[in-house]
Amino acid sequence: MSTLQDGSVGQLDFVTRHGLMSEEQLAAIPRIKALIEQHRLRTIRIAWCDQHGLVRGKHVMVHDFLLALRNGVDFQTATLFMDTTNNMVAPLFAKQAGGIGVASLCGGPDAILVPDPLTFRVLPWAERTGWILSEMHLNTGEPVPFDTRALFKRSLAKLHQRGLDWVGGLEVEFYICKLEDRMLLPEQSGWPPDPPKVSAIAHGFQYLTEERQDEIDPILQMLHDNLEALDLPLRTMEDEWGPGQCEFTFDPTRGVMSADHMVLFRTAVKQLCRRHGYHATFMTRPALPNFFSSGWHLHQSICSLATGENMFANMIEPTAPLSLLGRQYVAGLLAHAAPACVFSTPTINGYKRFRPNSFAPDHVTWASENRAAMIRVLGGPGDRASHIENRTGEPCANPYLYMASQIVAGLDGVDRQLDPGPMDETPYESNKPKLPQSLMDATVALAGSQVFRAGFGDAFVDYMLLVKQNEINRFLQHVTDWEHREYFEMY
Numbered sequence: 001m002s003t004l005q006d007g008s009v010g011q012l013d014f015v016t017r018h019g020l021m022s023e024e025q026l027a028a029i030p031r032i033k034a035l036i037e038q039h040r041l042r043t044i045r046i047a048w049c050d051q052h053g054l055v056r057g058k059h060v061m062v063h064d065f066l067l068a069l070r071n072g073v074d075f076q077t078a079t080l081f082m083d084t085t086n087n088m089v090a091p092l093f094a095k096q097a098g099g100i101g102v103a104s105l106c107g108g109p110d111a112i113l114v115p116d117p118l119t120f121r122v123l124p125w126a127e128r129t130g131w132i133l134s135e136m137h138l139n140t141g142e143p144v145p146f147d148t149r150a151l152f153k154r155s156l157a158k159l160h161q162r163g164l165d166w167v168g169g170l171e172v173e174f175y176i177c178k179l180e181d182r183m184l185l186p187e188q189s190g191w192p193p194d195p196p197k198v199s200a201i202a203h204g205f206q207y208l209t210e211e212r213q214d215e216i217d218p219i220l221q222m223l224h225d226n227l228e229a230l231d232l233p234l235r236t237m238e239d240e241w242g243p244g245q246c247e248f249t250f251d252p253t254r255g256v257m258s259a260d261h262m263v264l265f266r267t268a269v270k271q272l273c274r275r276h277g278y279h280a281t282f283m284t285r286p287a288l289p290n291f292f293s294s295g296w297h298l299h300q301s302i303c304s305l306a307t308g309e310n311m312f313a314n315m316i317e318p319t320a321p322l323s324l325l326g327r328q329y330v331a332g333l334l335a336h337a338a339p340a341c342v343f344s345t346p347t348i349n350g351y352k353r354f355r356p357n358s359f360a361p362d363h364v365t366w367a368s369e370n371r372a373a374m375i376r377v378l379g380g381p382g383d384r385a386s387h388i389e390n391r392t393g394e395p396c397a398n399p400y401l402y403m404a405s406q407i408v409a410g411l412d413g414v415d416r417q418l419d420p421g422p423m424d425e426t427p428y429e430s431n432k433p434k435l436p437q438s439l440m441d442a443t444v445a446l447a448g449s450q451v452f453r454a455g456f457g458d459a460f461v462d463y464m465l466l467v468k469q470n471e472i473n474r475f476l477q478h479v480t481d482w483e484h485r486e487y488f489e490m491y
Contacts, residue, residue, distance in 0.1 A: 009064045010072030010112050011139070018141030020072075020114050028117035029069055036062055036130065039122050044130040046073055047267075048113055049149055051467060052084050052346070053398030055267045057113070057134070065115075065130075072112035075136065077105050080146050084347070085192040089470035100466065101459050102145060104138055111144055112137045119260055124229040125272055133260055146463055149256065151456065152400035155407040156255055160305055167310075167387070168258030168403055169299035170250040173240055174269070174395050175286060176201055176219060179279045198279050204243035204290065213239040219278065220246070226272055232261055242292040252299065252387075254308075259399035266395075282395035284350045293353035295360055296393035298344075299378075300406055301386070302329065313384045321368050321377045321423070322386055330366055330375055330388060331420035332413020333406065337364045337374060338445035339452050341392060341436050342468060343405040348439045348475050350394035356428045361391050363434055365427040366420055372427035374435065392435065401464075408455030443468050 015021055035041070044065040047057040056079055060068060081088050081100060090099030098105035119133035136144040143150045156166055177198035188194040202215040213220070220237050227234050233251035240247045250261060266282055273280040285293045301312040302325065312326035320327065333340070345351060353360045359371050367373035368380065371391070379386025393402055412418075424430045436442040443465055446452060453461050 009060065009068045010074055012071055014072045014112055014137075014141070015070055015114055018137070020137065020141070021117070025117045028120070032069075032117055032120045032130075032132075033066070035120070035122055036066075039130075040128055041122065041130045042128045043126075044132060045123070045126075046113055046115055046132055046134050047263075048075065048134050048136060049263050049398065049400065050079055050082075051146060051148060051398065051464070053148075053263070053266075053396060053401075054084075055263060059129075068113075068115060069117065072114045072137065073134075074110040075113045076108060077111045077136075077144070078108040080105065080144070081108070083467055083470045083474075087191075087470060087474065089467050100146075100463055104140075109139070112139065121230050121264070124226050125268075125275060131264075133263065145457070145459055148398055148400040148404075149259070151460065152259055152404040153256055155404040155455070158411065159302070159407060163305050164302050164311065165254050165305045165308075166258070166403065166407060167252050167254055167301045167303050169252035169387075170258065170262055170265070171247065171297040171299060171389070172249070172262070172265070172282075172395050173245060173247045173294035173296070174280060174282045175242065175291065175294065176216065176244045176246060176273055177279045177281070179274070179277055196279050198288075200243035201278070202244055204241060204245060204292075206239075207241050208239055213237075216244065216246075219273075219276070222276060223248075223269060223272060226268060227265065230264060230268060232265055232268075240294075242294075243290060245292065245294065252301075254303065256400075259403050262399035284345075284347065284394040284396065285352045293358070293360060294395050295353060295391060296395045296397060296402075297376075298390045298393050298402060298406070299387055300390065300403075301326075301388065302410075310384055310386065312388070313379070313386045314381050315384070318381055321380050322388070325414060326386070326388070327420055328414045328418055329410035330377075330413065331418030332410045332416075333375055333388075333390065334364050334366060334420055335413060335418060336405075336409035336449065336451055337392070338433075338436050338442060339449035340405045340409050341442040342439070342446045342464065343401040344390065344393040344397055345436075345442065346397055346401075346439070346468065347394065348471065350396075351436065351438050351442075353394065354392075354435050354437070361427065361435060363424075363427055363430045363432045365424040365430050365432050367423045367425065367427055370424075370427060373424060374427075377423070404456070405452070408452060412451045412455075439468060440472055443472070 047055050113134040115132045115134045121131045123129045135150050136147045181197035183194040206212050235249045235251050238247040269280045314320050314323045354362045361374040365373045366375035368377045376389040
């Protein structure tokens, strides 16, 4: 007999009724219960990664969390209607398909977040607190069509049908600043609020020097200890070019895990830095003097689902840098580079990074061990670790969409047996097409991309275009400092 409390979160037996957990996920639940008892946890953060890559969710008490593993937990679908600063992109109460193409979302009804037991962590910095990722479902049990983790898993399923799997490695640049003023006066709490005032934690412009890195070692060690406690596969911590700019790299992992790690890494770094009096930002190009752009270089390959064998490694041809599959996959990435930028570089700010001679790409090129190229090949004939690096990404991209876009574009290259052409020896001097110069250009390319419409579905592509267009419109209506300086006096 169920009690009133049994249905206090989600819907009674929602997960079981709709078959929303695999045997592997169900088998992980006893371990979660043991960790809750061992660490005397009292609160679990049920996290959901939204369309922007931002983590939203609820803090649920342990008793109700245990019910949520069976029932799910109710969550507000209004978040689907919001752009990066929670401005509504469509009328929430519209009768016609809820304003974003799904009639059942009209009025902002509750959806159900279903936790994934394989992602459970104990947060080392938050007292007696656990953390778990989730996916969003409609009350009917169907996935919400705009849940990006579910979309990535559907892309992975297409690989699995071919006996293949995705391998992703993270190389992420970001800034750590000293927090001087959180700007919390009421008049500073606008929409969006005033950004915090910060100072640098060290001087920059001495790339990879031990002295610079040692200056910030206490901060780095604090981050290292916490990331290690989260079982994130941290590989290196490096001093980058700008003042307080860091690069963290992670060992490669298969499947959805690489994207999950990126979500947890970013949220952990931001929370840990804030608790210790710092501000971490994954914004691409902060408007601060002497701050350079940050990128997210996505390392990737395709492996055998059964054996883990690297399918990009060329063990046959004496001169080709990658296998035939690898070259065709690269050709797909090059062919669909412009529309894919909406997913790899989803902010207006991110396009300020695509500059010549800047260690960031500006043309649709590929090359061997050349950091000017969009696609950098690491390895060569006979190297079983050969893989590629996409250098278009910005650190704040939604990892599920960034990675899914690679699979969609890459598989189109494989299916059509595309040839990437010769590699570019001097990518900045190439006559190949330029990468989009703005988010506006990228959205135009995405709107006309039949490959992404087939891979993600028309509804999802149109939804992302709606969200991004709202962001673009707000930007175009904003009078910038440049405009005021340029025109106010002389005209």
